[in-house]
Amino acid sequence: KFFSKMISAHYDSPNNPSNAFGNIVKSSSVSLLNKALFFEIKTEIPGAQTWRIDRAGSAHAVELREPFLDHELVEFCITIPSQLKIDPSGFRKKVILQKLATELLPEKIVKRKKFPWGIPFYDFFKNEFFPVAETLLEKYSSHLNIDNSYVKKICEKASQVRDGQSKNTEIDDNVLRQILFLFNLVLWDQIFIKNDNLRNPSLSLDKFL
Numbered sequence: 001k002f003f004s005k006m007i008s009a010h011y012d013s014p015n016n017p018s019n020a021f022g023n024i025v026k027s028s029s030v031s032l033l034n035k036a037l038f039f040e041i042k043t044e045i046p047g048a049q050t051w052r053i054d055r056a057g058s059a060h061a062v063e064l065r066e067p068f069l070d071h072e073l074v075e076f077c078i079t080i081p082s083q084l085k086i087d088p089s090g091f092r093k094k095v096i097l098q099k100l101a102t103e104l105l106p107e108k109i110v111k112r113k114k115f116p117w118g119i120p121f122y123d124f125f126k127n128e129f130f131p132v133a134e135t136l137l138e139k140y141s142s143h144l145n146i147d148n149s150y151v152k153k154i155c156e157k158a159s160q161v162r163d164g165q166s167k168n169t170e171i172d173d174n175v176l177r178q179i180l181f182l183f184n185l186v187l188w189d190q191i192f193i194k195n196d197n198l199r200n201p202s203l204s205l206d207k208f209l
Contacts, residue, residue: 006145031082041074125171130158132205133183140186143194154178 024030024038050066057064067073084096092098101110134155141151157175187205 033082033085034078037085038078045069122171125158125176130155130179133179134158136186136205137179137182140190141182144186144189146182146186151182 021039021042024035027035030038050069053064053066080096086093087095098110137146137151137155138148142148154175157172158179
């Protein structure tokens with residue numbers, strides 16, 4: 001939505017990356033759950049999850065491994081029927097994994113509710129990041145054929161928060177992702193493209209604000 005019509009026209013072209021998933025999405029022999037998991041394996045896991053783990057480990061000279069991403073295990077899990085991954089009757093997740101774990105761990109551990117170790121992002125984004133991002137986007141987004149009216153709309157929504165299941169105040173994840181994407185795109189364009197200085201780029205934000 002935030003791109004101009006000229007850029008958006010290319011989204012409907014045969015080169016759209018989403019077409020790579022077309023055969024899987026349209027297949028009647030693949031369950032809806034397995035379609036979603038296939039998409040996650042190809043996008044979210046390599047594009048976000050493993051990338052973050054690798055960066056965190058490398059920053060501390062630690063070589064990390066994710067045992068559940070062993071390629072033979074992943075290939076096997078793809079063949080597992082959907083009802084053994086999520087029980088539709090009680091919407092219990094990781095059914096087959098829990099059954100396996102009951103032979104090795106106490107029941108209270110096996111059935112314990114998942115406890116995510118979240119980071120309180122709200123204060124940082126609300127007080128430090130959003131003012132900088134809004135200034136940068138309003139100033140330079142039009143240079144990339146980005147719809148300024150949509151940019152203004154999502155920047156206004158960024159200050160509106162919701163209460164999630166945790167005790168921490170949360171920011172709308174969809175809005176945050178859009179702003180982060182646009183912020184990185186505009187910043188990359190200004191530092192590396194507009195300045196034409198790939199060998200020794202200045203990474204300071206001061207001159208852009």
